[in-house]
Amino acid sequence: MSASRKVICIVCPISCIGEVSIEVGQDPTVHGYTCKRGESYAIAEATNPMRLLTTTVTVRGGVVPLLPVVSSASMPKDYIAVGVQMLSEVVVDAPIETGQVVYAKILGLDVDIVASRDIARQTL
Amino acid sequence: MTNETRADVVIIGGGIIGSAIARELSRYNLSIVLLEKHPDLAMGTSKANSGILHAGFDATPGTKKALFNARGNVLYRQLEAELGIRLKWIGSLVVALEPDDLHVLEDLLSRGKENGVPKLELLSRNDLLDREPNLAHGVVGALWAPTAGIVSPFDATLAFAENAVQNGVKIWLEHEVEQILVAQGRVTGVVTGRGRIQTPYVINAAGVHAGSVAALGGDESIAITPRKGEYLLFDTSLGDCVRSVLFPTPTKVSKGIVIGPTVHGNLFIGPNALDVADPGDVGTSAQGMSEIIVGARRLIPSLGLGSVITQFAGLRAVAAHDDFIVGSSSVVHGLVHVGGIQSPGLTAAPAIAEAVVEMLRELGLALNSNPRFVPVREPHLSFKEKSNKARESSFRLNPLHGRIVCRCETVTEAEIVEAIHAPCPAHTLDAVKVRTRAGMGRCQGGFCGPRVSALLSRELNMPLSSVRKDKSKSFLYFPRRGKGPNLELNPKFDVAVIGGGPAGMAAALTARERGAKRVVIIERDRELGGILNQCIHNGFGLHRFNEELTGPTYAQRYIDKVQADPAITVCLDTMAQEIKPNFSVFVSSASRGPFEIAARAVVLAMGCRERTRGAIRIPGDRPAGVFTAGAAQRIVNMEGFLPGNRIVVLGSGDIGLIMARRLTLEGAKVLAVVEIMPYSNGLTRNIVQCLEDYDIPLYLSHTVIEIHGRDRVTGVTVAKVDEHRSPVPGSEFFLDCDCLLLSVGLIPENELSREMGIMLDSETSGPIVDQFRQTSVPGVFAAGNVLHVHDLVDFVSEESEIAGWAAADFAAGSLLTEHPVLAVRAGDGVRSVVPQQITLVPGAAGKIRLYLRAAVPMPKCTLTVSGGQKKLLAKRFPVAKPSEMISVDIDILDLEHMTEALCVSLKDGV
Known part of the structure; x- marks a missing residue:
């Protein structure tokens, strides 16, 4: 079984639009990119796309x-x-420091969710 | 401060000679550094002498003294106009007290003729007494030299130095030379206590220290004897007791005691002559005083001492053979000595400077004229000399003229503050005194001294205990025990930064690095970080930190640094309302109410705001549910609410794309992103990761033509547009949404700038700036999105560092802006370019980065920068898009002799 996917490269401003073909049991093949970095980006994007997660959580105090x-x-x-x-x-409770782990090993992955800024405690 | 630098010529000594040479050399395209070990210029021989412009009959014909005196006297007549040096051509008289003296006068007359001195004349007793009725009645005649004059030696030195600085010379005070570097018999540089300068030419104009400076380069041939001369100065009540400079007839031993008026209307008598061993010995003595009083009374017997205001002594630098030394070292190539410059050195200075330039030419220094040489220094009228009407208008321009600090000499606070920040700044009490005359009057600083000290402390941001009288270590005051005064009251800041976002923080930090002593950030929000706080997504810092950070983390890095620096004051919840012409920022704060923050330079870093529905004129109802994308971002990411549940985004700007993803992740449904242009206005990364990842459709060449709903949005009508962006009839379709987000562009926020009269660029909507990011109002700088909308914060930081750096320099008085500018224009294919002009600073080198935006997307294009017919550079780009700012570096050296505006254009193809 084979499949091919269009992938827009985001490595540089040229933004090449190429294609990645995946055949079971074989290494994926690519065409339409102007550099090696684009090709490896496209393969990763077609086979195992990865993203950073960003969101907010509630702060108490x-x-x-x-x-x-x-x-x-x-x-x-x-x-x-x-x-x-x-x-x-x-x-989470304030005070919070940048980099502090808010949620460890999310969804069973070896990835933690960490604070992306400091938050001081509210003083009354 | 750099510890290693390079110059074409280094001048050692900031007296009249060093300064005159610096000014003469500034006619040529050279990098020139003048080093002075004291905190001010003219601190040696130039400071304390008779201030006479000699006619030139005294020197032995054929000597350097004779030659340079005659020429110098002529040159001052031109300099008087060019440099605004205050001179009085009052003439001089050599008075014969006994019949035998008349023979001496005849000798002087013939010597004068040989030296080329014009208009010399012998006066009879009667003619003499007509002219000078206060003279002793026993006088028998005089030699009249109408071409003699008087000048303030300090004013003359400062005039040369200021004009030199204006023409690109760098003057480094408190830089004592410790070593002259020599290799293979040639000068290669000098070492000062504060760093090393590479240079092939050194001019030794070190006055009484010329011998020891020569020895630093291994040349032991110069021997200078300091010869002390004491003076008495009278107040202005005796200023008209004589009309001309009076010399007694010289004897073999002495030229005698002189009596003369000063340019400021005082009277002086002196000097005696005493060889001393210590080149720092300027003490006066009772014996010396009586010597000069007795001498003076021989000419004016009625001279009373009631109006003496001060006594002082100066040192003459006397060479072994008594003539001037002006010549190349016989030991070291590239070293030129100018030593033994005693009387008539002040008169000779400009002529000596000409000769030194010729010597450097002979030694091989290339002298190409400095195209930006301006020979003229603006004349300066003191407050005291102004009419009452002129005083009133000075006061209206600068209210500090309303406060008289020195009562004796009528010197205002404004004049003192100006002197402290002048091109050759006054950083000591005496430096203020010699520039403004504050402290020169009857009370000799008794009243104004502490007040001037307090102004120095305030303006230079230092405690009173750091204020000095004149020399490097001449501290005036000591801290007392206990807590002492509160120095934090109403401080004056070097740099006030308006806005605490990424631009403001980077500018503040760099201003501090560059030497600003106190910096204030004025931020209207409750915390620092600006818009980054709500940009919780990643993608920041790839250029700056080489890692992918979220907006808050990028901000946090700067916040940490700002908070770690106690010299940066942060005013939160504080809104800048007006910037005054003296750089005071009028603010209103939540905790303190309205107040004023005083500064010496301002950086505008207010960022930008979003274009709204009104700006794009969408017809239809006006229900709730229409937001700009940024406002929605704040609601979601900082307040924790949603702007709607079924959302349409109009405009494909980055914030709109980011919000499409964010709202999807928060559980809302984003129906579409609609873009009127045939291409997206966002970064490709955002198209991929915000829209494609979540299958959100992007409609290019479409727009919202109607908003529906009475209370809340109930839907929008979307239509296709043609190439003129007009809706295509029949293409309409309805989207059933409860929220419309607008991501249709950003506008720099320039209300404050506009109110203070800063010129704006109609294309960027930000101020027009030069490469220092200085706006059309000198001292006001702009950086970040207030200047032009950026797509990456990394470049905001980079740009703000330039502005912060320059603002610190401006505050320190070292950013000179009175130079010609070259316009930079956006040509074909380019929508906008920043900076819009380049200030041509003489002697500058390095690169200037131009930031520009393409007018339309172009694959494979060539960017060219040209000035008139001259093409400076051409650079190929694989692609150019309006959504991605591009930059190109131009070399400052390529701009030399450029007179036509630079034009930046983008053309299809390579």
Whole structure:
């Protein structure tokens, strides 16, 4: 069985639009890109697209009500939506420091969700 | 400060000689550094002397003194107009007190004729007493030299130095030369306590230290003896007791004690002559004082001492053979000595400077004329000299003229503040005094001294204990025990930055790195970080930090640095309302109400705002549910609410694309992104990762032609557009949404800029700036999205560093802006370019980066930069899109002799 997919390269501003062909049991083949970096991007994008996850979680006792968070590494693209939904239930207490782990090993991946800014505690 | 630098010529010594040479050399296209070990110019021999422009009859014919005196006297007549040096051509008299003296006068007359001195004349007793009625009645005659004059030696030195600085010379104060580097018999550089300068030519104009400076280069041939001369200065009540400079007839031993008026209307007597061993010995003595009083009273017996205001001594630099030394070192190639410059050195200075330039030419220095040489220094009228009407208008221009700091000499706070920040700045009490006369009057600083000290402290952001009288270590005051005064009250900042986003923070940090002592950031929001705080997605910092950060993390890196620096004050919840011409920023803060923040330079970093529905004129109802994409972003990411559940985005700007994804992830349904242009306005990455990842359709060449709904949006009508962006009849379709987000462009936020009269570029909607990001109002800089809308924050930071750097320099008085500018225009295929002009700073080198946006998408194109017929460069780009800013570097050296505007254009093909 074979399949081919159009992939727009985002490595540089040229934005080549090429195609990746995948045949079972064989290495994927590419055409339409002007550089090696584009080709390897396109193969990764066609076979195992990865993304960083960014969203917000609720803060308790902070100077602002929401904490922006980011995954410590890229994760499979189709984990993103469910990850964001899960994190909408999470609450953390201020103070918070950039890089602090908010949710470890999300969805069983070897990826943590970490704070992407500092938030001081609200003083009254 | 750089520790290693390069110059074509280094001049050691900032006296009248060094300054005159610097000015003469600034006629040529050279990089020139003048080094002075003291905190001000004219601190040696030039500071304390008689201030006489000698006619030139005294020197032995054929000597350098004779030659340069005669020529110098002529040159001052031209310099008087060019440099605005205050001179009085009052003439001089050599007075014969005894009949025998008349023979000496005849000798002087014939010597003068031989030296080429015009209009010399012998006066009879009667003619003499008519002219000078206060003279002793026993006088018998005089030699009248009408071409003699008087000048303030400090003013003359400053005039040369300021004009030199204006023409590109760098003057480095408090740089004492420790070593002259020599290799294979040639000068290669100098080492100062603060770094090293590579140079093939060194001019030794070190006054009484010329011998020891020569020795630093291994040349032991110069021997200078300091000869002390003491003076008494009287107040202006005695200024008209004599009309001309009076010399007694010289004897074999002495030229005698001189009496003369000063340019400022005082009277001086002196000097005696005493060889001293210590080149720092300028103490006065009772014996010396009586010597000059007795001498002066021989000429004016009625001279009373009630109006003496001060006594002082100066040192003459006397060479072994008594003539001037002006010549190349016989030991080291490239080293030129100008030593032994005693009287008539002040008169001779401009002539010596001409001779030194010729010597450098003979030594092989290429002298090409400096195309930007301006011989004229703006004349300066002091407040005291102005009419009451002129004083009123000065006051209206600068209210600091309303406060008289020195009562004796009528010097205003404005004049002192100006002197402190002048091109050759006054950083000590005496430096202020010699420029403004504050402290020169009857009370000799008794009243104004502490007040001037306080102004120095305020303007230079230093405690009173750092204020000095004149020399590097001449501190005036010591801290007392206990807590001491609160120095934090109403501080004046070097740089005020308006806006605490990425641009403002980068500018503030760089201003500090560049030496600004105090910086304030004025931010209207509750926290620093600006728009980055709501840009929670990743994609920031790839250029800057080589990693992919989220917006808040990118901001946090800068926030951490700002907060770690106690010299950066952050005013949150504070809105700048007006920038005044003196750079005070009028603000209103949530906690303090309205107040004023004083600064010396301002960086505008207010960012941009979004174009709204009104700006694009969509017809239909006006229901709730129409938001700009950025407002929606704030609601979602910072407040935790949704702007709608079924969403259409109009415009494919990056924020719209980012919000399409974000809202999808938060559970809303994004029906479509609609773009009127045939191409997207967002980055390709965002098209892929925000739309394609979530199967959100992008309608190119479409627009929303109607919004439906009474209370809340109930839907929008979308239509295709033709090449003129007009809706195509019959192509309409309805989208059932409850929210329309607008991502239709950003506009730099320039209300403050416009109010203060800053010129804006109609294409970028930001200020017109030069390569320093300086706007049309000197001292006001702009960077980031207030200047032109960027697509990557990385370039905002880069640009803001330029502005912060330049603002710090401006605050320090070292960014000179009075230079010609070259316009930079957007040509074919280019929508806009920043900077819009280049200031041609003499001696500048390096690259200037131009940022531009293409007018339309172009695959494979060539960018050219040309000036008139001259093509500076051509660079190929694989693609150019309006959505992605491109940059190109031009070499400053290529701009030399360029007179026509630069034109940047993009053409199809390579």
